[in-house]
Amino acid sequence: xxxxxSATERSLNKVAIAAVLIITLIFLAPIYWIVSTSFKPxxxxxxxxxxxxxxxxxxxxxxxxxxxxxxxxxxxPEQYASAPWWERLVYDxxxxxxxxxxxxxxxxxxxxxxxxxxxxxxxxxVLAVGMGTITAYGFSRFKVKWxxxxxxxxxxxxxxxxxxxxxxxxxxxxxxxxNDTHIGLIILYTAFNLSFSVWLMKGFIDxxxxxxxxxxxxxxxxxxxxxxxxxxxxxxxxxxxxxxxxFITAWNEYAFALIMTRRDAxxxxxxxxxxxxxxxxxxxxxxxxxxxxxxxxxxFTFLLxxxxxxxxxxxxxxx
Amino acid sequence: xTTLDPQSRAARRGMSDLAIxxxxxxxxILFLMIFNIFPLLYSLGYSFTDFRASxxxxxxxVGLANYRVLLNDPFIWSNFAITAKYVIVSVVGQVxxxxxxxxxxxxDMPLKGLITTLLLLPMMLSMAxxxxxxxxxxxxxxxxxxxxxxxxxxxxxxxxxMALYAVAITDIWMWSPFxxxxxxxxxxxxxxxxxxxxxxxxxxxxxxxxxITLPLVAPILMIxxxxxxxxxxxxxxxxxxxxxxxTTEMISIRLYKMAFQEWQTGMSCALAYIxxxxxxxxxxxxxKYLNKVKEx
Numbered sequence: 001x002x003x004x005x006s007a008t009e010r011s012l013n014k015v016a017i018a019a020v021l022i023i024t025l026i027f028l029a030p031i032y033w034i035v036s037t038s039f040k041p042x043x044x045x046x047x048x049x050x051x052x053x054x055x056x057x058x059x060x061x062x063x064x065x066x067x068x069x070x071x072x073x074x075x076x077p078e079q080y081a082s083a084p085w086w087e088r089l090v091y092d093x094x095x096x097x098x099x100x101x102x103x104x105x106x107x108x109x110x111x112x113x114x115x116x117x118x119x120x121x122x123x124x125x126v127l128a129v130g131m132g133t134i135t136a137y138g139f140s141r142f143k144v145k146w147x148x149x150x151x152x153x154x155x156x157x158x159x160x161x162x163x164x165x166x167x168x169x170x171x172x173x174x175x176x177x178x179n180d181t182h183i184g185l186i187i188l189y190t191a192f193n194l195s196f197s198v199w200l201m202k203g204f205i206d207x208x209x210x211x212x213x214x215x216x217x218x219x220x221x222x223x224x225x226x227x228x229x230x231x232x233x234x235x236x237x238x239x240x241x242x243x244x245x246x247f248i249t250a251w252n253e254y255a256f257a258l259i260m261t262r263r264d265a266x267x268x269x270x271x272x273x274x275x276x277x278x279x280x281x282x283x284x285x286x287x288x289x290x291x292x293x294x295x296x297x298x299x300f301t302f303l304l305x306x307x308x309x310x311x312x313x314x315x316x317x318x319x
Numbered sequence: 320x321t322t323l324d325p326q327s328r329a330a331r332r333g334m335s336d337l338a339i340x341x342x343x344x345x346x347x348i349l350f351l352m353i354f355n356i357f358p359l360l361y362s363l364g365y366s367f368t369d370f371r372a373s374x375x376x377x378x379x380x381v382g383l384a385n386y387r388v389l390l391n392d393p394f395i396w397s398n399f400a401i402t403a404k405y406v407i408v409s410v411v412g413q414v415x416x417x418x419x420x421x422x423x424x425x426x427d428m429p430l431k432g433l434i435t436t437l438l439l440l441p442m443m444l445s446m447a448x449x450x451x452x453x454x455x456x457x458x459x460x461x462x463x464x465x466x467x468x469x470x471x472x473x474x475x476x477x478x479x480x481m482a483l484y485a486v487a488i489t490d491i492w493m494w495s496p497f498x499x500x501x502x503x504x505x506x507x508x509x510x511x512x513x514x515x516x517x518x519x520x521x522x523x524x525x526x527x528x529x530x531i532t533l534p535l536v537a538p539i540l541m542i543x544x545x546x547x548x549x550x551x552x553x554x555x556x557x558x559x560x561x562x563x564x565x566t567t568e569m570i571s572i573r574l575y576k577m578a579f580q581e582w583q584t585g586m587s588c589a590l591a592y593i594x595x596x597x598x599x600x601x602x603x604x605x606x607k608y609l610n611k612v613k614e615x
Contacts (some may be wrong), residue, residue, distance in 0.1 A: 005550065013428075014330075016423045016426060016428075017426075017428045017429075018424050020420070020423045020424055020428065020434060021434075022436050023420055023423070023438075024437055025437055026350055027437070027440075027441060027492065027496075028437060028440070029463070030441075030449070030453065030456055030492065031441070031444075031449075031451065033452070033455075033463060034449070034452050037455070038502065046455075046458070046460075046461040046464070047461060048460060048461050048465055049410055050461065050462075050463045050466050070343065081349060099537050102384065118401070131346060131347050131350065132347070133345075134342075134343040134347075135343055135344050135347040137343055138339070138340050138343035139344065141341075142336060142340040144340070144344065150344075150348065152606055153348075153351075154348075154351060155345070155606065156599070156606075157351050157355040157356075159549065159598060159599075159602040159605075160355065160359075160593060160598065161553040161555075161571060161574075161591075161595070161598055162553075162555065162593070163555060163571050163574050163575050163578070164359075164362075164574070164591040164594055164598075165355065165358055165359070166578075167574075167578045167584070167587055167588060167591055168358035168359065168360055168361040168362035168365070168588070169354075169358050170372075170578075170579075171361070171365075171372060171584070172358060172361065174372075179495065188354070189355060190350075191350060191351060191354040191355055194347060194351060195351065198347065214333040222333025222334070223333055223336060223339055224333055224334060224339065225333070227339075248443060251445070252444070252445035252446065252447075252448075254445065254446065254447035254555075254556045255555050255556060255575075259575075259579060268448070269445050269447045269448055270447070272447075272448050272451060273447060273448070273451045273560050276454065283455050286451070287452070287453070290448050290449070290451070290452055293445070293448055294444055294445070294448065296447070297443050297444055297445070298440060298443075298444075300443075301436065301440055302436060302437065303441045305432070305436045305439070306433075308439055308500060309500055309501070309504050312442075312497060312500060312501070313501065313609075314609070315540065316542070316609045316612055317501065317504050317539065317542075317612065
């Protein structure tokens, strides 16, 4: 603040910095606990007192990926010796990997659900950002009657509670056979993200001076060429940021996925909690699934850090 | 707003501006109408019937009966009351924690960028998936929360009096960063010379905070509060996953159960409309504030 700091101000500063560090540790503790649990052998996941230091173990990730069943009888020493390291980890936990009649290893449901999440999130992001960008350009560059009202209408669709929209959508999807399909979920997520993408992209395109395009028009480009060759490259950063936001929203979405999908198109968010059924859940496997699921978002958050404010405020606060 | 001159010589070649504008805007509007507005009209129709999606029985028109039943149902009112309590606890918590951290962070410090990003991480994660893991953290016998706080075998989620607060605490953990993010933007916009003037006048810390900091950050803080109120009102994921206590049955959960577990489709459509009207009211306030801040 002021160039000259008094002694009290300086010590106050130190206290504040110490407080921030402690708060950061508290905020990260749950995330640390997820990550550390995903590297624990099962018997260390639920100990009293909680286990903080341990030898990391890959067995939760192996167990996450394969179908398993309880071991009825111990594997013979030859079986154990000939098994690859990851299968031995499963044996060590008192379980075996399920094989079909031909001896092929069976995957668990998790890889499928993860793929569903990828398919639905990526496709809906491409659609929402594609449509959102051109619509934002339309609103940014041309005179539109009742522009503010249309923009409000577009934003308002984003504010609808998912369960409210899901009831009629469920009935309509049931009538046309779109329940539990990728397409059904993609449509819903596209609609949900479209309004966000229009608002955010409009902010980014508003910032590109229209003189750039006018110069292109004078050079003999058509308006469409100007859009693709001048505006889009200028808006690339904004498009990337918008895409990442849309991806994260679709990736994390729970309520629609819970209601509209059962099996074939089920994404990871409704699947992961469904593993905690009755009895004692294996928290190490749940943690491993959670960790893999959170990883892309954590990476994206770091890449996005300069745009978080803008994205979270629908482009209203730009700084 | 920037608008190109549609009469310009060059713009007349190729597609007309009007055609481009329509091509760019109309599909989006249509898409949103078909997949957001049309379903709502569809469910408005059903809200006047006794339709049950689990049977093949035809829907009978019952007029306003569903609405009358719902508004006279004390359980629905208690669902709303629970929601209101949750909104207040969780939003107040987020504002206190989020704004507090922002005040602490609003100074020169090493690794500030990294720390800010780390603090923002919770709000980017999936509520359903991370919320689930809080079940383990809250576990009375081996959860780290009881262990760290030395609470013994304190019941969080299975205690009817505590469950709502437990859900709110998780929500505060996830969304305080959002309030912090917006508050930081507000704080960094406060002109430094105001503080210098206050220092010259030997104004106390309290005076400086209440007369300079707070009034200038208030508009952005208000946006954060309204937005979080709206989201907390809609809360479904977190509470649904963490507990099944009747004391945490917020209106979205009631709506979900009515529609997809009890299959009272017509009735749930009516309840959906009551919820929708509430949300639209809050959204209106939100957008007004958003535009206000945008104009500055």
